[in-house]
Amino acid sequence: MNLEEVARRAKVSTATVSRVLNNASLVKSTTRTRVMRAVEQLKYQPNLHARSLAGVKSRSIGVIVSNIENPFFLDIYKAVEAGAHAEGYEVIMANTDYRSEQLLTSIRLMIGRRVAGLAAIVSEMDADVIAELNEHQIPVVFYDVGAPLQNVTNIRVNYRRGMKKLIDYLYSLGHRRIGFVGHHATLGPIHERANVVLESVARYPDLVVKTGADVDSLEGGRRATRALLSADSGLTAIVCVNDLMAVGAMREIRERGLRIPEDISVTGFDNVKLSQFCYPALTTVHIPRNQIGQNICDVLILNTNTILEQEILIDPELVLRDSTGPTLRR
């Protein structure tokens, strides 16, 4: 089923059919309806590959995320999709599961598809990946990683500030032995969230921090917490790298017969919807996913980046709920 068949049926040339379909230049209304009817009858759907090959400007952007099971990434994806659809763009999603070879594969796939722009919301990132991306013209937005470069925009959240607020708050509540639950990708020497927690030991000499990590999931949060509490039963607070893992952490704590927050406080990060619906509701730090998604669309589709090589900085704020409280233990 192709243009030619439609053209034959409508007794016009393929050029005319094409014109009608792209409601472009003047076509006599009688021929137009004739063509429309043929299209209708044949249930013709244009071959999108041929269309993009023929040199039309690409009408799709790519979004690569580290873990689509984490609502944080899903929210950003959905925000991008909403913005893209509003401009008549399609978005192609890819998931890396924090594996950097998969990131490379995904990037190549996107390039192969000739997307108009690419957003990489990932923690794993090699220098050569960035280099490869730079070879191709394509506009890119990085979140949370990546160096400023030609035609790449960096969106970063000031995790440092967010984490600091969290730690200060816990310290003021009397917590002195804190466990940090991360996932493997957050434990590299580059990663702000874990680092801030570790560094706060310098600011508070009487503070003790233990760190643990597992995969980024409910299960992972639970396992990491189990390991942490088994190794040090004196912890009075568990700081999690994100809300998802925090919900897993709470599960483990409850299972040990401990109360939250009376025995142990728990904090998350991101402020995903789930953090309001779990029990107890989670103290966390809000990351504006919608805004991030919108920024991505602005840069990739509207080209609203007045300055290329731009950096968008977001200052996250604390959200106090019921999973944190003063220590009753010493």
Add this chain to the structure above:
Amino acid sequence: MNLEEVARRAKVSTATVSRVLNNASLVKSTTRTRVMRAVEQLKYQPNLHARSLAGVKSRSIGVIVSNIENPFFLDIYKAVEAGAHAEGYEVIMANTDYRSEQLLTSIRLMIGRRVAGLAAIVSEMDADVIAELNEHQIPVVFYDVGAPLQNVTNIRVNYRRGMKKLIDYLYSLGHRRIGFVGHHATLGPIHERANVVLESVARYPDLVVKTGADVDSLEGGRRATRALLSADSGLTAIVCVNDLMAVGAMREIRERGLRIPEDISVTGFDNVKLSQFCYPALTTVHIPRNQIGQNICDVLILNTNTILEQEILIDPELVLRDSTGPTLRR
């Protein structure tokens, strides 16, 4: 950046470059390496649109879901993706948010992309959508909807049985006033899950059922439950159409100062991971998402459907946890 540039640099023809890239027919190893080097240096990525246009068999399948925010759909998607990747296929995802115009749009997009197969995991479905799908040759798998047709496979879960088990269990616990929380798409006259609940009134003459609905989300579950309890504070159990909404329901119940399950029992459906991590852990019905995803791949990629127009039936089983218990109220 195209084949020709690579060919020129390697001093061979485009045909040869193509051969090397598709590690096909015999190519002298010295030329092969020469080509490889050119590809490497130019960081050449083949244009996938051109490639599929050139008539190679499509290496991608489409998956359309009603609500990607509901982990149930996400799990199926991921299962399909895993199976597809194992066979070297890509999967393109589309989300309808339960809107049937969006379903039509998505289907057309998939056809336009010339996917090798299409899975529609959706509740919303018009007859004309099915008809349109039937015009094109493409193999299709429906979940939960759709009539048997040429080259379409239907996967269905015996919701009837699952729901019956749930209701029987609650009845045996002493519950006589039950609220059902659905989302709009489940309240049509076609929909098994809601129907079974309604029909059970015939089996148990002293049973009273109230139904409510909202959007398929945590929030929706909460709002629907709020409406239900405001209208009838005598309900002793809330049966939810899925786990996501059940978690929302539990939130509302707690907020009213009621205990689960002492005051009100709650049930979910699907047995998503979250149902084990919420508090209290949710009594639910297990739907094997991995198996469904695998079935989809089998049919769409491996063509393991010996009989076309096949129907795969799944019998779901009850999972008892902590959100249900005997009624203490009358």
Add this chain to the structure above:
DNA sequence: TTGAAAGCGGTACCAG
């Protein structure tokens, strides 16, 4: 207002 034809970037068949 419409048609003919030249690509777009690959693949694969046919010669050599």
Add this chain to the structure above:
DNA sequence: CTGGTACCGCTTTCAA
């Protein structure tokens, strides 16, 4: 083993 070339389906001048 390698090159030439005819498509694949659509868009877009250029002419008529």
